[in-house]
Amino acid sequence: METVLAIVIGGLYAISFYLMLRRSMVKLILGLVLFSQAVNLLIFTAAGLTRAQPPILAEGAAALPAPYADPLPQALILTAIVISFGVLAFTLTLTRRAHAGLQDDDLDELGRSDRL
Amino acid sequence: MKIALVLPILIPLLTAIACILAGASRAAQRGLSVLGAGALLAAGLWLACGVHTGGIQAVQLGNWPAPFGITLVADLFSAIMVVVAGFIGLCVAIFALANIDPARERFSFHPLYHVLLMGVCGAFLTGDLFNLFVWFEVMLMASFVLIALGGERPQIEGAVKYLTLNFISSGLFLTVLGILYGKFGTLNMADLAVKLSGQQSGVALSSAMLLLVAFGIKAGLFPLFFWLPASYHTPPVAVSAIFAGLLTKVGVYALVRVFTLIFTADPATTHGLIVIVSVLTMVTGVLGAAAQYEMRRLLGFHIISQIGYITLGLGLFTPAAVAASIFFLVHNILAKTNLFLISGAVGHVRGTGQLKQIGGLYHDYPWLALLFMIPAMSLAGIPPLSGFFAKFALVKSALAIESYIPVVAALAVGLLTLYSMTKIWAEAFWKADPAGAAAGERKAVPALMLLPICAMALLTVLIGLFPETLLGLASQAAGQLMNPSGYIEAVLGKTP
Numbered sequence: 001m002e003t004v005l006a007i008v009i010g011g012l013y014a015i016s017f018y019l020m021l022r023r024s025m026v027k028l029i030l031g032l033v034l035f036s037q038a039v040n041l042l043i044f045t046a047a048g049l050t051r052a053q054p055p056i057l058a059e060g061a062a063a064l065p066a067p068y069a070d071p072l073p074q075a076l077i078l079t080a081i082v083i084s085f086g087v088l089a090f091t092l093t094l095t096r097r098a099h100a101g102l103q104d105d106d107l108d109e110l111g112r113s114d115r116l
Numbered sequence: 117m118k119i120a121l122v123l124p125i126l127i128p129l130l131t132a133i134a135c136i137l138a139g140a141s142r143a144a145q146r147g148l149s150v151l152g153a154g155a156l157l158a159a160g161l162w163l164a165c166g167v168h169t170g171g172i173q174a175v176q177l178g179n180w181p182a183p184f185g186i187t188l189v190a191d192l193f194s195a196i197m198v199v200v201a202g203f204i205g206l207c208v209a210i211f212a213l214a215n216i217d218p219a220r221e222r223f224s225f226h227p228l229y230h231v232l233l234m235g236v237c238g239a240f241l242t243g244d245l246f247n248l249f250v251w252f253e254v255m256l257m258a259s260f261v262l263i264a265l266g267g268e269r270p271q272i273e274g275a276v277k278y279l280t281l282n283f284i285s286s287g288l289f290l291t292v293l294g295i296l297y298g299k300f301g302t303l304n305m306a307d308l309a310v311k312l313s314g315q316q317s318g319v320a321l322s323s324a325m326l327l328l329v330a331f332g333i334k335a336g337l338f339p340l341f342f343w344l345p346a347s348y349h350t351p352p353v354a355v356s357a358i359f360a361g362l363l364t365k366v367g368v369y370a371l372v373r374v375f376t377l378i379f380t381a382d383p384a385t386t387h388g389l390i391v392i393v394s395v396l397t398m399v400t401g402v403l404g405a406a407a408q409y410e411m412r413r414l415l416g417f418h419i420i421s422q423i424g425y426i427t428l429g430l431g432l433f434t435p436a437a438v439a440a441s442i443f444f445l446v447h448n449i450l451a452k453t454n455l456f457l458i459s460g461a462v463g464h465v466r467g468t469g470q471l472k473q474i475g476g477l478y479h480d481y482p483w484l485a486l487l488f489m490i491p492a493m494s495l496a497g498i499p500p501l502s503g504f505f506a507k508f509a510l511v512k513s514a515l516a517i518e519s520y521i522p523v524v525a526a527l528a529v530g531l532l533t534l535y536s537m538t539k540i541w542a543e544a545f546w547k548a549d550p551a552g553a554a555a556g557e558r559k560a561v562p563a564l565m566l567l568p569i570c571a572m573a574l575l576t577v578l579i580g581l582f583p584e585t586l587l588g589l590a591s592q593a594a595g596q597l598m599n600p601s602g603y604i605e606a607v608l609g610k611t612p
Contacts, residue, residue, distance in 0.1 A: 020284070032283055039290045046298030073297060076246055080290055083253045090260055091279055097264075098272045110273045
């Protein structure tokens with residue numbers, strides 16, 4: 001399972017960077033969305049996958065029996081999802097404003113304020 | 117004493133909330149903003165005194181013992197950074213009263229400004245890598261809105277670049293966190309330092325390199341700095357000034373923290389690379405500045421060049437060099453923020469920062485010219501100002517370990533910095549006003565702009581006249597950084 005997910009994650013990173021390197025504004029946003037998903041999946045996978053062993057104490061037990069899923073990465077991912085959701089929502093509004101000003105999907109047109 | 121660690125985060129948060137509640141009342145928001153920034157400075161000073169006398173302080177939030185809970189730690193380096201953040205925060209908050217227009221104030225400039233300060237202080241104080249990520253995001257979220265607030269076209273264009281690159285940087289940071297947690301099962305910095313100490317592994321090296329890229333983007337290191345000069349000149353000056361003074365330095369702080377505490381097993385590779393990157397950063401930044409003819413764009417390139425000096429000390433990795441880095445960091449934040457504020461005052465009286473279109477400022481505002489000379493000459497490293505001692509300490513520490521190429525680069529870049537500063541001097545202050553004498557009425561510089569500029573210039577001169585005070589503190593802070601067992605003991609409560 002880890003091997004399959006590793007390949008999927010690698011593919012997602014590659015696709016997201018490819019999309020971000022394109023000149024289109026829409027593809028940039030899609031790239032950012034995929035990138036944040038890939039990162040979350042990486043945290044999930046790197047911490048190790050444990051099947052069907054929720055970390056819930058049985059009644060009266062003092063400790064969990066050995067193989068159980070680590071809940072911490074999921075807490076990390078949840079935080080990361082919330083943050084990236086907020087940032088992506090802001091990105092969408094911002095690029096919409098930029099697009100309204102430019103009337104163009106071409107990111108190279110954003111360089112105007114850079115010229116000497 | 118525990119409360120002193122939480123106050124630098126709590127005060128900006130409460131100020132931001134109070135500003136939101138003050139809502140429609142512009143006067144109340146302005147008052148609260150300055151009051152909150154002043155309280156932050158006081159809290160920072162209190163924390164620094166406590167750390168100076170009582171050693172490294174740590175507090176476990178929610179009473180979860182480290183490494184399971186979130187730890188706030190203040191060593192002397194963190195405390196110095198919080199004090200500087202408080203001082204810059206206060207100066208720029210006062211400047212903003214005269215610089216930010218009522219429309220931006222109505223659209224919650226003041227709450228955002230304090231959320232930004234909260235993120236910065238949180239990043240300086242946290243002892244946990246994931247928590248550092250969260251503080252980065254708090255700071256970035258506020259900065260995204262601040263840079264776009266107002267919605268002028270260059271601002272929106274700059275904001276898209278700023279946001280994209282910082283999003284990628286955060287994603288890479290998070291990637292490292294996933295890898296480190298998967299491999300070592302902890303994200304507490306002190307605990308990671310214990311688990312990684314002395315062992316060279318492929319995972320540690322690749323994590324170190326990914327972090328160098330992630331923090332390098334935020335700090336503006338070569339070759340990842342291109343977003344900075346493309347975006348920092350677009351928002352109002354008060355916003356650019358706080359960005360220039362603090363945001364890139366948070367990236368530098370994170371670099372110093374992880375490369376003195378966690379990734380120290382193979383300094384020949386990691387720190388050797390940092391030296392190379394620093395030299396290239398110094399040189400490209402200053403050459404980029406030489407081509408610019410707009411004040412804030414020119415100063416933006418100088419931020420990059422100066423970042424190179426600070427990371428150079430980290431790369432050389434001796435106690436003297438790290439102490440020089442810390443000294444340089446403090447000097448640079450003061451001088452750089454001040455130069456941005458002066459560019460704001462120039463923009464206020466002349467309406468533009470384009471060097472070709474302005475002139476005659478020395479004739480019209482001789483005292484403003486004097487105030488410009490102090491941070492400008494300090495940045496270039498002319499004695500007896502703070503920049504001279506910062507560069508002197510850095511060069512001396514490099515010579516002590518016979519690392520000559522960085523010395524040559526540092527001195528040559530200093531000369532080119534002087535060239536840039538004299539260019540601003542000659543174009544904006546010295547030459548005759550191209551608008552001619554026709555522009556009869558002279559706009560006065562508001563006192564609210566002059567006050568912070570004077571305060572920072574005074575501090576620059578004071579550091580220059582009494583450098584041994586700050587140098588002593590910096591050496592002490594560097595001593596704590598270079599010998600992390602004290603830090604680890606303060607967090608984990610046991611000797612490693």
